[in-house]
Structure formats: C-alpha cells, structure tokens
Amino acid sequence: MLEARHTMDAPTTTSADNGTSGGGGDWFTPRTKPTATPGNEPGTPDGRRPAVIRPVGRQTADPGTPADGTTAPPASPTDSASTGARDQERESPDDAIPVPGPIAAPSVPSSAGPAPTTLTPAPAPFSSTTAPPAEPRVPPQRPAPVSPPGPAAAAPATEASPDAVLVRRAMAEVTPVADKVTSYFYALLFVRHPDLRSLFPAAMDTQRDRLLRALLTAAEHIDNTDVLVDYLQNLGRGHRKYGTRAEHYPAVGECLIGALSKYAAGVWDEEMEAAWIRTYTTISQIMIDAAAADELRAPPWWYAEIVTHDLRTPDVAVVTVRPDQPYPFLAGQYTSLETPWWPRIWRHYSFASAPRSDGLLSFHVKAVPAGWVSNALVHRARPGDIVRLGPPAGSMTVDHTTDSGLLCLGGGTGIAPIKALIEDVAEHGERRTVEVFYGARTDHDLYDIDTMLRLQQSHPWLSVRAIIDQQAHQQLPDAVRAYGPWNEYDAYLSGPPGMIRSGVDALRDIGIPSERIRHDSVEELVAAGS
Numbered sequence: 001m002l003e004a005r006h007t008m009d010a011p012t013t014t015s016a017d018n019g020t021s022g023g024g025g026d027w028f029t030p031r032t033k034p035t036a037t038p039g040n041e042p043g044t045p046d047g048r049r050p051a052v053i054r055p056v057g058r059q060t061a062d063p064g065t066p067a068d069g070t071t072a073p074p075a076s077p078t079d080s081a082s083t084g085a086r087d088q089e090r091e092s093p094d095d096a097i098p099v100p101g102p103i104a105a106p107s108v109p110s111s112a113g114p115a116p117t118t119l120t121p122a123p124a125p126f127s128s129t130t131a132p133p134a135e136p137r138v139p140p141q142r143p144a145p146v147s148p149p150g151p152a153a154a155a156p157a158t159e160a161s162p163d164a165v166l167v168r169r170a171m172a173e174v175t176p177v178a179d180k181v182t183s184y185f186y187a188l189l190f191v192r193h194p195d196l197r198s199l200f201p202a203a204m205d206t207q208r209d210r211l212l213r214a215l216l217t218a219a220e221h222i223d224n225t226d227v228l229v230d231y232l233q234n235l236g237r238g239h240r241k242y243g244t245r246a247e248h249y250p251a252v253g254e255c256l257i258g259a260l261s262k263y264a265a266g267v268w269d270e271e272m273e274a275a276w277i278r279t280y281t282t283i284s285q286i287m288i289d290a291a292a293a294d295e296l297r298a299p300p301w302w303y304a305e306i307v308t309h310d311l312r313t314p315d316v317a318v319v320t321v322r323p324d325q326p327y328p329f330l331a332g333q334y335t336s337l338e339t340p341w342w343p344r345i346w347r348h349y350s351f352a353s354a355p356r357s358d359g360l361l362s363f364h365v366k367a368v369p370a371g372w373v374s375n376a377l378v379h380r381a382r383p384g385d386i387v388r389l390g391p392p393a394g395s396m397t398v399d400h401t402t403d404s405g406l407l408c409l410g411g412g413t414g415i416a417p418i419k420a421l422i423e424d425v426a427e428h429g430e431r432r433t434v435e436v437f438y439g440a441r442t443d444h445d446l447y448d449i450d451t452m453l454r455l456q457q458s459h460p461w462l463s464v465r466a467i468i469d470q471q472a473h474q475q476l477p478d479a480v481r482a483y484g485p486w487n488e489y490d491a492y493l494s495g496p497p498g499m500i501r502s503g504v505d506a507l508r509d510i511g512i513p514s515e516r517i518r519h520d521s522v523e524e525l526v527a528a529g530s
C-alpha cells in the first residue's frame with residue numbers, strides 16, 4: 001500500500017556504511033583478531049563469545065520453490081542483482097493480519113548453547129554496489145522504533161519487566177550510534193553466514209536495517225504482549241517470502257547480540273546478555289511459529305501477471321494483476337510487491353478494490369524520484385509481465401459489527417484503500433454513512449476522482465469531497481475540521497506520513513477517540529522499503 005514501508009524491516013535513511021568505506025572508522029575492526037578456521041568457537045569483535053539463541057518450533061518450508069512450480073520471473077539484464085527474496089519490508093512491524101488459526105505459544109529457552117562461527121576479518125561484507133535510491137518514505141511506519149500500527153498501537157506496559165528494563169538500557173546506549181550498530185550487525189551476519197546474503201537485496205542502502213530495527217523495536221515492546229505478538233506474527237509470515245527459515249534465526253540472534261555487546265559495552269554484562277537472549281528467543285519463536293502455521297494455509301508468495309496498466313497521469317498508474325492462485329485479503333489491507341527488474345526489493349501497495357469475484361487485484365502506483373520499484377511499475381511494466389506478491393497485511397479494515405459512519409481521508413494515491421473500503425461497505429449491503437475527503441496537491445493529481453464520483457452517484461450514503469491543497473493553503477486535515485461533527489464516526493486515514501500524523505491530531509482534537517482512528521503504521525509508510 002505504501003510506496004515504501006515494511007516489516008520486520010525498518011528502513012534507514014542514511015547511506016550504507018558497510019564497513020568497507022572510510023566512514024566506518026574502526027567499528028568493524030575486531031579487537032581480537034579471530035581465526036577463520038571452520039568449527040572454531042566464534043568470538044565477537046571484542047573477543048566475547050556470542051550468545052547462542054535457539055528458537056524452538058517447526059521449521060518453515062523452503063520457499064525457494066514456488067508452490068505451483070512456475071518459473072520465477074527473469075531478472076532484467078541490466079540488473080546485476082541475483083534473484084531471491086527477502087526483506088521487507090514493511091515489516092514491518094506490520095499491522096495485524098486477520099489471519100485465523102492457532103499459533104503455538106512461544107516457548108522461551110533460557111540458556112544459551114555453544115557458540116557458532118568465527119568472525120573472519122573479512123574484506124567487504126558486501127560490495128559497494130550502487131544502492132537503489134529510497135522510495136518515498138513516510139514517517140515511518142513501522143520501525144525506527146516500530147510502533148505497531150493503527151489503533152492497535154497501545155501504550156507500553158506501565159511497569160516494565162526486569163528483562164525489558166535491561167533491554168531498554170542497552171537500547172538507550174546504542175541508539176546514538178544506530179547506524180554503526182546496523183552496519184556492524186549486517187557485517188557480522190554476512191561474514192559469519194555468507195549463505196544468508198542471498199536473502200537480502202543486492203544493494204541494501206535503504207533496506208539494510210529493516211530487520212535489525214524491527215528486532216530492536218520488538219525487543220523494546222517485549223512487555224506489550226498483545227501488540228507485540230500481532231506484530232511479530234505478521235513479521236514471521238511476511239518473512240516467508242524472503243526465504244527465511246527457522247534455522248536462520250539463531251544466526252541473526254548471535255549477530256544481534258554481537259553488535260549490541262560491542263556498542264553497548266559500557267553497560268553490557270552477563271545479566272543484560274541473558275535478558276537479550278530471552279527476549280530474542282521469545283521474538284524469534286513467535287515469528288517461527290507464525291510462519292509455520294501460515295505455511296499450512298498459504299504460499300510464501302504469489303506470482304501475478306499484469307493484465308492491465310492504466311497510466312492516469314505522467315507518474316501515476318493503476319496496475320491490475322491476476323494472481324496465479326487465489327489471494328485472500330480484506331478491503332483496506334496492503335501487500336508487498338516485487339518486480340522482475342529489482343529482485344528482492346519489495347514495496348508495499350494497498351489493494352485498490354475490495355476482493356473481486358474474478359480474483360483480480362489493483363494497485364495505484366505513483367512513480368517517485370529515485371523510486372526503483374515505483375518507476376518500474378509506472379514506466380516499464382506492461383501487461384504480461386510477472387510480479388510477485390507477499391501476503392496481505394494491515395488492520396485498516398471495516399468493522400462490520402457496528403453501523404458507525406466512516407470518515408475517510410485519502411491523500412494522493414492513499415485514496416486506493418479508501419476506494420476498497422467503500423466497495424466493502426457497498427458489498428455488505430450496509431447503509432452506513434461514508435464521508436470521503438480526497439486530498440491532492442492540484443486538480444491534475446486527483447487521478448481517481450471520476451471513479452469516486454461514480455461511486456458517489458451509485459451510493460446515496462456516500463459523499464466525496466475533493467480538497468485541493470494549493471501551496472499548502474488548505475491541507476486535508478484542516479478541511480475535515482470544517483465539517484462534522486465526527487464524534488460518532490470511525491476514521492480511516494491513508495496517505496503520506498505527514499498527512500497521517502496531522503490528520504490523527506486533528507481528528508483527536510475534534511473528539512474522535514484514538515481507538516476509532518485507523519491507519520497504517522507511519523513507520524511502515526516511511527520505510528519506503530518494501
């Protein structure tokens with residue numbers, strides 16, 4: 001849904017410092033030069049033995065093979081990246097996906113096992129390929145601290161557990177040097193576990209810290225059980241498309257501990273390490289279990305053929321695809337999408353229609369400067385091209401147990417999920433009032449106004465108002481204040497992060513309680529990384 005958001009993955013806006021550049025300074029230099037002999041006990045850069053983290057649970061299937069045996073879309077000859085999948089995105093601390101089915105309760109091993117590989121004083125953890133420019137980022141839905149999305153984003157537990165206190169103490173220590181921690185973490189991961197490199201995009205500039213940020217965010221919310229579990233289950237499911245397997249989690253955990261112990265050295269001790277091991281074990285176990293449960297009911301990804309490509313403006317296209325197998329989702333949700341031209345680079349887009357009887361899915365894509373995926377989708381993609389889709393995510397869905405009115409704010413291509421919500425209400429045969437404020441910078445940017453007006457004509461309960469923001473004289477949230485009252489409405493916001501933020505403030509100001517305001521995580525939006 002968003003041009004760029006993500007998932008366990010939180011993006012970073014800084015340029016990559018992979019340890020091979022001068023910018024890394026001495027951070028990648030092991031204090032104790034390790035030996036590279038396979039089988040040796042590994043050591044952290046400072047000579048410490050990394051902790052071992054052992055998630056328990058079923059192993060997810062190897063997603064390397066498409067469920068239907070179809071052939072993966074070929075990479076562009078101009079794209080040096082190898083094929084594969086990983087990332088995301090969105091993790092996002094993604095929104096809770098309304099997925100049914102029991103999820104095994106996480107078990108938390110309390111002890112660490114033997115240490116793994118040896119840190120080789122390797123050269124470049126990853127080569128200095130030209131990184132793809134960042135997709136538009138929103139404030140960031142989801143992760144820099146990843147705040148679980150929407151209404152579910154509850155306040156953190158009032159009384160922190162002892163482990164949470166230790167985890168946060170370490171976080172406070174490393175936050176000022178987050179970039180270094182991120183670079184070091186991935187350097188450790190790829191040097192110690194080169195086999196995992198292929199799960200990540202060739203160029204990780206904009207996405208490299210999503211995984212780490214998602215983990216750290218989750219760790220910070222370890223006491224906030226309900227929100228955290230939803231978030232992590234979503235992450236676990238979403239990571240199936242990257243080829244993530246249960247046995248990868250200990251490797252990630254070891255490198256996480258290795259990076260944290262180095263940069264939080266001032267406060268790090270055995271007690272803190274034990275707290276992180278327990279926390280990470282809990283986190284990984286929930287993700288592993290969610291992935292395993294999801295494996296029983298859904299493929300790790302779907303192939304989808306582009307069937308129509310409608311260029312609405314020079315930079316906005318409505319792209320409709322046909323998935324290779326049924327794709328269940330709810331109106332208001334989004335998915336992650338990978339094009340054949342940028343393997344392993346996933347971006348989030350909302351479904352622009354409620355589920356259709358013909359199974360087709362539509363997305364509204366705006367080509368943004370330096371947006372590799374969005375530009376490919378708008379300017380290069382054509383009917384017949386094959387993309388991949390991750391699982392649906394997001395909790396910005398209609399609550400059909402009430403008959404409250406819906407107040408919808410859609411900014412720019414953020415109108416896509418709003419249109420899906422309207423169709424959803426219509427299909428449920430309800431006569432709920434739906435008031436839509438459709439914001440755009442100029443008349444020309446109201447690329448879907450005809451569709452919205454047609455819907456208004458067909459449904460007497462629907463009202464659509466176009467709000468043109470000429471040089472920021474009247475922004476969308478301000479316009480909403482001029483109408484109302486809205487205190488009996490459920491609110492839905494979709495658009496740029498700034499709009500979401502100011503919109504939420506405005507709606508709270510005019511009396512709509514937070515729990516009735518729905519939107520996707522700003523972190524994810526910002527994570528233009530999926």
Ligand SMILES: NC(=O)C1=CN([C@@H]2O[C@H](COP(=O)(O)OP(=O)(O)OC[C@H]3O[C@@H](n4cnc5c(N)ncnc54)[C@H](O)[C@@H]3O)[C@@H](O)[C@H]2O)C=CC1
Pocket residue numbers: 001002003004136137138348349350351363364365366410411412413414415416417438439440441445467468469474475476477494495496497498499500502503525
């Ligand atoms: N393509 C999709 O499926 C979806 C996209 N999005 C997000 O929607 C955004 C769409 O971008 P554009 O079309 O370029 O939108 P835009 O930048 O042209 O803005 C659209 C509307 O939002 C308002 N707005 C922008 N910044 C604001 C702020 N700080 N405060 C108050 N109002 C503000 C503008 O006044 C305008 O009315 C992207 O960030 C995208 O990630 C969100 C949901 C779905």
